[in-house]
Amino acid sequence: MQIPAAFDYVRASSIDDALALLQQHGPESRVLAGGHSLLPMMKLRLARPEWLIDINELTELDYIRRDADVLRIGAMTRHTTLLESPDVGRLFPIVRDAEQVIADPVVRNRGTIGGSLCQADPAEDLSTVCKVLRAEAVIRGPNGERVLRMDEFHRGPYETALEQTELLCEVRLPVRQRSGSAYEKVERRVGDWAVAAAGAAVALAPDGTIEDAAVGLTAVGLEGTATEAETLLRGKRPAEELFAEAGRAAAAACDPVADQRGPVDYKRHLADELTRRVLRRACGRAGAEREG
């Protein structure tokens, strides 16, 4: 049994209550959602918050709602809920792809989308997914609500735009016509963090050319999305050679570091290989939707 340093614990009863508690307990407090990153870090005494503000009773943050051309996902929506949602699977197959390879069922039953995005682990999958889906983050704080694009929200490894007194409440995914998306990860074992992963989302024009594309990479040091690859893709007809070109551009854009999961050149190779694969699959899915 690993034992964290002493801490105090309080359960928030509403969003406003959570915000008040954050204000009250200050910078040494941490919000507890699924707890699958925070609690292990506390047990290893790498994190030592004085207060845990548990938001697990905020069921008002656990929802998936279609609202015209936006899918609204409450920040406390569990991974399992995302994985099992037919709406999510149909509109954003990339989410299902990613959720199938996030940790294991035990973690997915507890972990939340909000927790994942706020933790901003460089090997975290949903940050990449949300970036390529051009998601928006809805944040509430003492001064009311603000909405940030994912590239504004996610500032780098373990860093977001969230202020200490704020709470991420909702993630909005824009629904697009003739779109497709996909995610693929290489891991050493089921449940391990990614060696590397890639996500792509495309929208096709009525003539079948790529109207818009987004390519993201996980765990290989890419800030934002692979914009050069995206530029290459736009306006072109989906083809193997085009995917290969985009793969090379994505690989060139990333900046992996060597670790136990692999050397730099392997990770760069994966960025290339996986980019091709997810583009192939995303375009296929977009085409299938168009035909359907």
Added chain:
Amino acid sequence: MTTTHEHPANPAAGDPDRPVGFGRIQRKEDPRFIRGKGRYIDDIVLPGMLHGAILRSPVAHARLVSIDISAAAAHPKVKAVVTGKDLEGLKLAWAPTLSADVQAVLATDKVRFQGQEVAFVVAEDRYAARDALELIEVEYDILPPVVNARRALDADAPVIRDDIEGRTDNRIFDWEMGDAGATDAVFARADVTVAQEMVYPRVHPAPMETCGAVADFDPIDGGLTLYETTQAPHAHRTLYAMVAGIPEHKIRVVSPDIGGGFGNKVGIYPGYILAVVGSILTGKPVKWVEDRSENLMSTSFARDYLMKGEIAATRDGKILAVRTSVLADHGAFNATAQPTKNPAGFFSIFTGSYDLEAAYCSVTGVYTNKAPGGVAYACSFRVTEAVYLVERMVDVLAAKLQMDPAELRLKNFIRPEQFPYKNKTGWEYDSGNYAPAMRLSMQLAGYEDLRREQAEKRERGELMGIGVSFFTETVGAGPRKHFDIVGLGMADGAELRVHPTGKAVVRLSVQSQGQGHETTFAQIVAEELGIPPEDIDVVHGDTDQTPFGLGTYGSRSTPVSGGAVALVARKVREKAKFIAAAMLETRAEDLEWEKGRWFVKGDPGAGRTIAEIALAAHGTLALPEGIDGNLDAEVTYDPPNLTFPFGAYICVVDVDPGTGRVKVRRFIAVDDCGTRINPMIIEGQVHGGLTDGVGMALMEIIEFDDDGNCLGGSFMDYLIPTAMEVPDWETGFTVTPSPHHPIGAKGIGESATVGSPPAIVNAVVDALAPFGVTHMDMPCTPARVWEAMQGRATPPV
């Protein structure tokens, strides 16, 4: 599964699934385990119990300058803080290891690996104990660490064990076995020779339950009751008596339910000793249970063998000789737990399953700034490394000769008529019939079809590999004349009592860690006495309740204790014969045995069952002279030889050419462990060992950085396989009984762990053959496989 019932239905039982004796029955211990009613070390709570925690070194190599415990001692809930200095006063700062070395219980002069024990805190609760560790201030004078075994013998390498007088380097031993001259001569004249360097990386058994102890010293009567996670309670008790000076009759060691051992729970760890010291100092029971990181970073690792293998053969594939040299990384203290005089344990079985003209090995052991251990993880005292070496080498030879690896093995097996077979390094293989097992595995696999499929896939650029391994295990240590642990011979005792109503209790010296002893040993008694297994209670793990013996590791329970139990049951049966004769008013020699009863030859109606005899033994019947009024017996079994189980394994993998990901698609395991007592338990053991094999072959490794930091200190970093990485196991068997074992059984606990890694690596290498790959080291992670595909496979250390 290839079969469900290999033993004919016993007419006495009526139900073939509930045999009186050997056969497939559910485990007697499982109802409590699956209902959460097991009683593990951490379930033990004694009145007034305190809790201990260990402060461990954050660095790999440093001189200990000072330790300030004042703040920790002042913590309101802390009852004692113990340092190495305190232990020096008790002459307990250093404890002997099982390999004639010493290990620091708490560091006194230097720390020698990251995670080494530095201080011990006893507090009112576990939380306070853990908090107090942070209040201890230790000043370290950092020294350069020796992390890589290859650098350990460099002239400028820092001397790790300067505590040993006169030591000027890091060499622990040089050991050799076999005939170097004869082997060199064979190599000189051979048509073909191949050589390959390979690493069996440092791995860890990682049992689900970590190690722990509850020590309860009674200051009034001087008695010590020690509950601990030990695979060898009797050996531990004797060692505590020898080391700590507590008289042996005052020590009771209790090993409760054990959540996995795999050799991790054979040795005596500092934590156990510290729990005892804590109890003596405070006069209260003290519990110490390590956390996962402590288990992974400080308790007995496995392997860490850097090997070079060579084979000499004829052009047409007759293997003539095997030669190997090994650099063995033993960590900071030589603490391998193994019973031979040979510092490499059973490694000299590297001749494998083949009839050789000559063989030779040399092993050099070195100290490094890493955790001690080396013999663990179901390795059968280093048979694992030996089998990996020879089975990898046979595939290297097959590639060189462009021969099918299964055919090459069939060509070289020791032939059935050669058994008992004396190999070139002094082992006498008891029995074997290798070719049928190999052919059965090929048949179950559909070997020819697989090779065809592989050829078609290669045409399309797909990477499919088929790996073969054939292993001979060496288990059941063993004859006292050859094997001992600190002078204690490797025998085991058994006591059997048949109660007046015909129910029985059998007491064992071995200790289950999940192997199913409560079922298997009841079945042996059932087979011998003809009373149902559910009527036989199996008692083990408590030195006050069981006869002396050396414990469970090295797959020795069935070969040694199984023999003891069969013999004690036969002793009871013989005694029952005389009592039955008295009951039937006839002569013992006129009686005949059928399972469960003695009857008069030629008059089957006139007989007495064991239950009837038991009642009479305790009743008013006038017993024959020399027959005690009970139906009890005890034996100590000293096996005449080891047993040599074997098996033929075939693995099929698919490798993703774009990512290097390996998928184990199929695994066919044909095992021969002699007489099969409970096929379900055997299959369970095989399934577990095969899963271990997937772990070692594909992902497991304890790595260190240049500063000596352990990079495998959590399950985030040290990966063990899940159900997702393993296929549906396909098992089969042949039966070649041991000629010297009372029931012909050989042991199965470690076969699959020993035999499966080379099959998987051989399959991966086979898949990568189109890239010209002839070898890659474990673990075959995606990155390392991809590097091999690029022509730059590198050793992991």
